[in-house]
Amino acid sequence: MKECLSCQIFYQESTMSCQKCGKPLEEISLQQALAHTRMNILRKISKEKDFKVLDPQTQYIIASYFGDHSLFLFFDMNKNHMKYGKKITRFFIQPINMTCVFNIPWFLFNMIYSNYFHYRYTQFCETCQCKHIPGRHSSQECEYNLGYFHILRDVLNGNIIQTKKIYQKFLEKDKKGHHRNPYEDLCQRPVRMETFLDLLSIGFSIFLWIYLTVYVSFPMAKSFVQKVQNPNVYEWSFFN
Ligand SMILES: [Zn+2]
Numbered sequence: 001m002k003e004c005l006s007c008q009i010f011y012q013e014s015t016m017s018c019q020k021c022g023k024p025l026e027e028i029s030l031q032q033a034l035a036h037t038r039m040n041i042l043r044k045i046s047k048e049k050d051f052k053v054l055d056p057q058t059q060y061i062i063a064s065y066f067g068d069h070s071l072f073l074f075f076d077m078n079k080n081h082m083k084y085g086k087k088i089t090r091f092f093i094q095p096i097n098m099t100c101v102f103n104i105p106w107f108l109f110n111m112i113y114s115n116y117f118h119y120r121y122t123q124f125c126e127t128c129q130c131k132h133i134p135g136r137h138s139s140q141e142c143e144y145n146l147g148y149f150h151i152l153r154d155v156l157n158g159n160i161i162q163t164k165k166i167y168q169k170f171l172e173k174d175k176k177g178h179h180r181n182p183y184e185d186l187c188q189r190p191v192r193m194e195t196f197l198d199l200l201s202i203g204f205s206i207f208l209w210i211y212l213t214v215y216v217s218f219p220m221a222k223s224f225v226q227k228v229q230n231p232n233v234y235e236w237s238f239f240n
């Protein structure tokens with residue numbers, strides 16, 4: 001395996017120079033590749049005020065840690081990520097891709113909630129670096145936001161092994177005070193229920209597509225073909 005040490009991009013053996021900066025590539029061992037990957041992830045996420053990275057790979061690592069691959073967790077992560085920072089980088093909370101075709105209820109919910117988000121989340125808090133609804137940003141919500149991103153960072157850089165106990169202590173405290181807790185929202189989710197609803201939503205979408213194909217598209221195509229093959233048949237039937 002080869003790597004451009006300036007850009008930290010890996011390349012295949014056959015590549016000679018970096019496609020980004022043009023510098024010659026260095027041959028690296030498995031150990032070096034793993035160490036560099038770890039360092040890159042840390043560099044991207046460890047800066048306190050920089051949580052720009054929430055790509056599918058990062059989300060997959062977080063979802064794997066919490067043992068929940070349902071769309072509910074991904075939506076929750078994307079929603080909080082969208083709140084983070086002054087800039088808005090996209091319209092849809094859950095980024096749109098081809099899977100939306102097979103998950104129509106989620107797509108509709110995503111569209112409605114994204115519109116709601118842009119309409120309501122118009123103010124920004126410097127403390128937690130998050131957008132919020134004007135007049136509705138309590139100190140508890142502020143702490144929730146700070147905690148949420150601390151947890152994500154700790155999962156990604158491995159510190160969660162040490163900090164897990166602290167989060168659990170705060171979870172107990174918040175439960176007593178009936179406050180929302182970020183650790184609870186991330187790790188104590190009804191995974192089975194969420195997975196069931198995901199499957200239901202996908203099943204419904206597939207059923208809808210089959211229905212549209214069989215009962216709408218086929219008859220339309222059939223009458224179109226008949227029209228093309230015998231254009232006079234309609235005029236004839238009209239006079240009889
Ligand atoms: Zn390079």
Ligand SMILES: [Zn+2]
Pocket residue numbers: 125126127128129130137141142143145
């Ligand atoms: Zn705040």
